[in-house]
Amino acid sequence: MAVSGDPKSRGELKIFDNSDELATDLAEYIAQLSEFSVKERGVFTIALSGGPLISLMGKLCQAPYSKTVDWTKWYVFWADERAVSKSHIDSNYKLAKDGFLSKVPVLNSHIYSINDNATAEDAAEEYEFTIRQLVKVRTIDVSAISDCPKFDLILLCMGADGHVASLFPHHPALEDKENWVTFITDSPVPPPERITFTLPVINSASNVAMVVTGEENKATALCLALSDCNEETDALSSPARMVWPANGKLVWFLDKAVASELDGSDSGVGSQ
Numbered sequence: 002m003a004v005s006g007d008p009k010s011r012g013e014l015k016i017f018d019n020s021d022e023l024a025t026d027l028a029e030y031i032a033q034l035s036e037f038s039v040k041e042r043g044v045f046t047i048a049l050s051g052g053p054l055i056s057l058m059g060k061l062c063q064a065p066y067s068k069t070v071d072w073t074k075w076y077v078f079w080a081d082e083r084a085v086s087k088s089h090i091d092s093n094y095k096l097a098k099d100g101f102l103s104k105v106p107v108l109n110s111h112i113y114s115i116n117d118n119a120t121a122e123d124a125a126e127e128y129e130f131t132i133r134q135l136v137k138v139r140t141i142d143v144s145a146i147s148d149c150p151k152f153d154l155i156l157l158c159m160g161a162d163g164h165v166a167s168l169f170p171h172h173p174a175l176e177d178k179e180n181w182v183t184f185i186t187d188s189p190v191p192p193p194e195r196i197t198f199t200l201p202v203i204n205s206a207s208n209v210a211m212v213v214t215g216e217e218n219k220a221t222a223l224c225l226a227l228s229d230c231n232e233e234t235d236a237l238s239s240p241a242r243m244v245w246p247a248n249g250k251l252v253w254f255l256d257k258a259v260a261s262e263l264d265g266s267d268s269g270v271g272s273q
């Protein structure tokens with residue numbers, strides 16, 4: 002059973018009994034957005050993350066989606082990457098390639114991985130340049146309220162410290178309003194060097210899905226992410242709370258374990 006609702010206007014909350022139910026709904030959600038975007042614009046632009054996301058997308062590789070999704074219209078990006086080689090165990094590209102992209106017929110020329118042969122700074126600059134070219138020709142849509150790219154879907158996970166993509170609590174990258182893609186060299190979670198979308202890009206997407214499951218202790222960070230700011234909780238303490246698409250839709254895919262500390266999480270806010 003899943004419950005969904007909008008208790009604090011922080012997007013739609015979907016809470017599932019287990020990760021299998023979550024994965025089933027997530028696959029259907031992505032497939033529907035893909036169908037809608039392909040109908041509307043002829044393409045589907047999707048940005049992936051690391052963490053448990055890729056294994057939770059696994060049902061897309063199976064029937065019916067393996068046949069019904071128009072994979073040739075997909076353009077795949079990364080919301081963040083670690084500055085390691087593509088064959089390294091920490092590579093978000095490797096995670097996605099091994100667990101998802103090698104199992105579906107997305108065109109290789111539509112897979113926009115981040116350069117692993119450059120410094121983090123150069124790779125970030127190069128990735129932003131690539132995205133700018135794709136915005137120019139409108140493969141990636143553009144936001145009507147900023148000049149930012151408007152991805153059809155950005156998929157994010159949340160770390161136990163509330164980080165999303167490679168935007169960490171209190172890190173100056175959280176306040177970057179100039180760049181679309183930036184780099185950090187001091188990640189509190191290894192590896193230290195990373196490339197990441199900035200918040201203006203994340204918050205310009207048509208759809209953002211936050212996929213958070215409780216295999217690590219993320220319940221407290223989730224409460225903070227869904228809470229209002231007050232004197233005890235300064236804005237930069239929870240990057241996940243700063244995810245708020247200005248003109249798009251935010252959906253939280255949660256399991257019961259991670260939602261266990263939310264008010265009313267088991268009182269059923271609008272049962273599905």
Ligand SMILES: O=C1O[C@H](COP(=O)(O)O)[C@@H](O)[C@H](O)[C@H]1O
Nearest residue numbers: 050051052053158159160161166
């Ligand atoms: O380091 C990263 O962490 C986040 C969250 O992942 P988790 O393993 O702590 O759940 C992930 O979304 C991001 O892409 C990744 O680079």
